[in-house]
Amino acid sequence: GENVEQHPSTLSVQEGDSAVIKCTYSDSASNYFPWYKQELGKRPQLIIDIRSNVGEKKDQRIAVTLNKTAKHFSLHITETQPEDSAVYFCAASINYGQNFVFGPGTRLSVLP
Amino acid sequence: NAGVTQTPKFRVLKTGQSMTLLCAQDMNHEYMYWYRQDPGMGLRLIHYSVGEGTTAKGEVPDGYNVSRLKKQNFLLGLESAAPSQTSVYFCASSTVGRDLKETQYFGPGTRLLVL
Numbered sequence A: 001g002e003n004v005e006q007h008p009s010t011l012s013v014q015e016g017d018s019a020v021i022k023c024t025y026s027d028s029a030s031n032y033f034p035w036y037k038q039e040l041g042k043r044p045q046l047i048i049d050i051r052s053n054v055g056e057k058k059d060q061r062i063a064v065t066l067n068k069t070a071k072h073f074s075l076h077i078t079e080t081q082p083e084d085s086a087v088y089f090c091a092a093s094i095n096y097g098q099n100f101v102f103g104p105g106t107r108l109s110v111l112p
Numbered sequence B: 001n002a003g004v005t006q007t008p009k010f011r012v013l014k015t016g017q018s019m020t021l022l023c024a025q026d027m028n029h030e031y032m033y034w035y036r037q038d039p040g041m042g043l044r045l046i047h048y049s050v051g052e053g054t055t056a057k058g059e060v061p062d063g064y065n066v067s068r069l070k071k072q073n074f075l076l077g078l079e080s081a082a083p084s085q086t087s088v089y090f091c092a093s094s095t096v097g098r099d100l101k102e103t104q105y106f107g108p109g110t111r112l113l114v115l
Helices: none
Strands: A004-007 A010-014 A019-023 A032-038 A047-051 A056-059 A062-067 A073-075 A087-092 A099-102 A106-111 B005-006 B008-011 B021-024 B031-037 B043-049 B065-067 B074-077 B086-093 B109-115
Touching: A004 A087, A010 A019, A019 A087, A019 A106, A032 A062, A032 B065, A047 A056, A047 A062, A073 A087, A099 B043, A106 B008, B005 B086, B021 B031, B021 B109, B031 B074, B043 B074, B074 B086
Parallel strands: A010 A106, B008 B109
Antiparallel strands: A004 A019, A019 A073, A032 A047, A032 A087, A056 A062, A062 A073, A087 A099, A087 A106, B005 B021, B021 B074, B031 B043, B031 B086, B065 B074, B086 B109
């Protein structure tokens, strides 16, 4: 079955700097890759996603890149702000959402 | 729209007791999921359903049963609770993928403590 790894497990950056979180997946049949943000005590919320037929997607300060050959995808956050501090999860899905496998999460701390 | 709701929000059980967690969604989504979240382990899929009357096992199904008798509801049952089932349980729903609407919407979570 699918296995998703995520690195780093914790990340501290200064406000205004960029943050990059990387995930790798094992099943080449995976075709949908969402990223979720989870604040303490709250539910995960989708922040950006990408399909396997696209190499990059951007939404304001957030971007995701996908390398299908290497089977990895990355989340890029630019101009980080304290409110970006949270746990970020990547996930991979086959059949565009029928079955999701999540990475273990990255705790991002943005220091003022 | 209430989105995805979960009942109860918090529960304490004794080992061996049973309980049912209820998930309801009002977005007419076909897919529904149950996850558990443990510290440092992310979200792990317990069971999921691709439509009314259907269920399938996820990554960690042992000790749980599910039912999807109505499209809007997805029930998670623990027949004989064990301390290892202490966790936060999240329900989620999504539409089918072919129309670019795979986004999962999560419920607020149920915190379960098994003593």
